[in-house]
Amino acid sequence: MRTRRRTSALAIAAGLVVSAGAGAAAAASAPAIGPQNWPVFGLYLNHNAVWGEGPAVSWQRTTGAIANGLIVAAGRVYYGTDTGYAECLSARTGRLIWKTKLDNWVFGPPTLVDGRVFVGTGTDVFAAPDVKGTPPSTIYALSAATGAILWRVDTGGEDKPSITYADGYVYAADGHGSLRKIDPATGNVVWKVADGGIAAVSPPTPYQGRIYLETGTPGHPGLRAFSARTGERLWTYPEGNSDNMVTVGDGLLFAVNTLPIRSGGKSYLEDQYEAVSFNGHLVWRYTTRPGPMPVFEAPGGTEFGGVFYDGSMARPYLYAFDARTGRLRWKTRMPGGLVNHTPLVTRHYVLAVTNTAWLVAMNRSTGKIVAQWHYAANSSVGPGALTMVNHTLYLWSSERGGSGSVLGRSAVKGRPLTRGSIYAIAQAQLLSHRVPTGG
Numbered sequence: 001m002r003t004r005r006r007t008s009a010l011a012i013a014a015g016l017v018v019s020a021g022a023g024a025a026a027a028a029s030a031p032a033i034g035p036q037n038w039p040v041f042g043l044y045l046n047h048n049a050v051w052g053e054g055p056a057v058s059w060q061r062t063t064g065a066i067a068n069g070l071i072v073a074a075g076r077v078y079y080g081t082d083t084g085y086a087e088c089l090s091a092r093t094g095r096l097i098w099k100t101k102l103d104n105w106v107f108g109p110p111t112l113v114d115g116r117v118f119v120g121t122g123t124d125v126f127a128a129p130d131v132k133g134t135p136p137s138t139i140y141a142l143s144a145a146t147g148a149i150l151w152r153v154d155t156g157g158e159d160k161p162s163i164t165y166a167d168g169y170v171y172a173a174d175g176h177g178s179l180r181k182i183d184p185a186t187g188n189v190v191w192k193v194a195d196g197g198i199a200a201v202s203p204p205t206p207y208q209g210r211i212y213l214e215t216g217t218p219g220h221p222g223l224r225a226f227s228a229r230t231g232e233r234l235w236t237y238p239e240g241n242s243d244n245m246v247t248v249g250d251g252l253l254f255a256v257n258t259l260p261i262r263s264g265g266k267s268y269l270e271d272q273y274e275a276v277s278f279n280g281h282l283v284w285r286y287t288t289r290p291g292p293m294p295v296f297e298a299p300g301g302t303e304f305g306g307v308f309y310d311g312s313m314a315r316p317y318l319y320a321f322d323a324r325t326g327r328l329r330w331k332t333r334m335p336g337g338l339v340n341h342t343p344l345v346t347r348h349y350v351l352a353v354t355n356t357a358w359l360v361a362m363n364r365s366t367g368k369i370v371a372q373w374h375y376a377a378n379s380s381v382g383p384g385a386l387t388m389v390n391h392t393l394y395l396w397s398s399e400r401g402g403s404g405s406v407l408g409r410s411a412v413k414g415r416p417l418t419r420g421s422i423y424a425i426a427q428a429q430l431l432s433h434r435v436p437t438g439g
Contacts, residue, residue, distance in 0.1 A: 032075030033057075033091040034389045038112045039165040041203045042385040043071075045248035046303040047342040054390035056426035059094040063087065065398035065420040068160065069109035069341075069384025072394050074144070077422065078117055079396070080106025086119055086142055091389070094424065098147035103136045107160040109384055111170070116150060116184060117142040118170055120159025124200075132175030132198050133158025139172050139180075141187060151187030153180070161199050166206030167228065173199035173213055181231060191231040197221050201383060202300075205246040205253075207278075210234065212246045214255055223255050223276060235280035239272075245342065249303025250323040252276065252283060256300060258313050261290050268292060269314040273301075275326060284326030291315040304345040311339025311352065318343060318352050318360075320367060330367035334360060336374065341386040344393075351388070351430070357381050357397045359430055373433040375423060388427065395423045 035043070035051055043049040051072075064081030071078050076097060077089040086106050087099040104121040111118040119140050122133035137158050141150040157175030164171045170184045175198050181190040197215025205212040211226045223237040223246065239257040247254040257272040268290035275283040291314030301310025307329060308321045318339050320329040337354035344351040349370070350362045357376035362369050376397035387394045398420040 033392075034072040034074060034076075036074050037114065037165075038071040038073040038110075040111070040206070041109065041162040041164070041245055042302070042342050043387075045205065045207060047245065047247050047300065047385060048302050048304045048345050049342070049385050049387045050344055050346060051388070052390040056391040056428065057092055057424050058392070058426050058429065059424045061089060061094040061096075061422050063396075063420050063422055066108075066382070066396040066422070068107050068162075068382050070387070070394060070396060070422065071109050071112060072387055072389045073112045076144070077394060078108075078110045078112060078119075078144075079422070080108045080110065080119055080121075081420070082106075082398075084121075086110070086117065086140070086147060088117075088144075088147060089422065091394075091424070094422065100142060100147035100149065102140060102149075103138055107158070109162050111163045111165055112144055113165045113170075113184065115144045117144050117147075118163040118165070118172075118184070120155075120161070120163060120172065120174075122158025122160060122175065124158065124160075127157070130177070130198075131157050132200055133160070137174065139163065139182070141184065153182060153187055153189060155180075157198070158200070161201060162203040164204040164206055164211075166211075169228075171204035171206065171211055171228075173202065173204055173215075175200055177215070179204060179211070179213060179226065179231070181228070193226065193231040193233070195224065195226075195233060202245055205248060207248050210278075212248075212253060214239070214244055214246055223253070223280075225278075225280060237276055237280045237282070239274075245300030247300045247303050247308070247342075249308070250306060251278075252323065253278065254301055254303060254308050254310075254323075256310060256313075263290070271312045271314050273308070273310060273319065273321060273326070275308070275323070283324075286319075286321060286326050286328060288312055288314055288317075288319075300342060302342050302345060307345075309343045309345065309350055311341070311343070313338065316354070318350070318362070318367070320350070332362055332367040332369060334358065335369075335372055340381065340383040342384075344386045344388055346388075346427075351386060351393070351427075353381055353386055353395065355381055359393070359395065359425070361430055369435050371431045371433045372435060373430055375425065376421060379421075391427045393423075393425045393427060393430065395425060397421050397423075 122137035337356035379397035
């Protein structure tokens with residue numbers, strides 16, 4: 001299909017390894033579920049994590065609480081838990097293959113390249129005004145086959161953002177304003193840049209010899225471009241609090257800038273969706289109305305077919321913009337909460353998940369909700385990338401956090417939660433939960 005060739009080309013242009021490809025023919029002949037490698041957050045730089053044409057599967061498994069997502073590659077599901085484990089399941093059955101105890105909460109989603117799983121640890125608690133994450137905070141490389149620890153790099157702040165692979169190296173950002181380039185075979189740090197600003201969600205985004213990174217407050221928030229070879233900072237596009245994933249598509253960088261607003265003694269957020277050129281100049285901006293300030297981080301959006309789709313940290317909507325002009329095509333109010341996953345785009349539908357575990361399918365052209373399903377009642381879902389492999393949606397949920405938190409933990413008290421679930425849900429199962437016409 002034309003759309004799959006397009007996303008695969010975007011991955012190749014960045015020097016990424018998605019060895020099974022995104023084409024239907026490659027997927028049909030693959031013996032295992034999913035691509036052989038998962039090099040970046042959302043599989044592709046446009047974050048539309050849709051792969052394969054094989055038969056769907058369905059299962060559910062109880063796990064530890066999961067905060068930041070999972071990946072599906074080489075027939076397995078990889079993820080981390082708040083109870084300090086990196087874990088691996090069969091993508092076909094949900095059977096546990098291995099689990100490895102690490103030194104702190106295990107963030108994600110992980111990255112998988114050439115038989116190595118890369119994942120970071122830490123906490124969501126500020127150790128100092130300019131350091132997010134109480135120690136230990138560590139970048140790990142694990143054996144994808146056995147879970148054995150191959151190497152580790154200790155850092156000065158939480159290693160929550162997904163680790164990125166490009167052109168033979170891994171790149172990692174942390175909660176103490178540092179960006180590292182690391183040899184994936186040995187763990188040797190090639191270079192380290194301490195550039196200010198906290199990366200609590202945003203992973204490094206590689207494209208054509210550069211690394212793009214958004215950072216938030218405290219520190220020096222903004223969108224930055226670095227040389228992948230040397231780590232030199234090439235430019236900065238200043239923003240308010242922009243710690244979200246950078247999306248690449250249609251020759252542009254897409255980002256979300258969140259601005260805190262005080263009014264009547266209350267705190268609000270205003271979202272600014274922005275398209276920025278590769279030389280750091282604003283192309284367009286769309287600003288939402290202010291909404292209540294939530295207790296969770298949001299990921300970035302998805303670009304597909306000339307449209308940029310994204311949720312909001314301020315308001316319970318999913319937005320669809322013309323990627324080149326910023327014209328709002330539609331916005332849809334979500335049931336039950338805020339969209340905190342990068343959405344998925346298929347031939348006919350846009351799929352999204354809310355922080356309260358509502359799974360929603362919308363008409364791609366109009367945004368009208370055609371199906372919705374509360375797949376995990378009394379649960380919360382942390383930010384991540386919605387993933388569909390072989391027409392199966394791989395999802396997760398965690399018990400609700402304390403003090404009103406909608407993370408998979410109590411962000412206020414810094415206490416990890418213990419229970420969660422992973423679901424393999426066939427797309428057809430979601431679409432069976434149809435919204436009545438006119439409903």
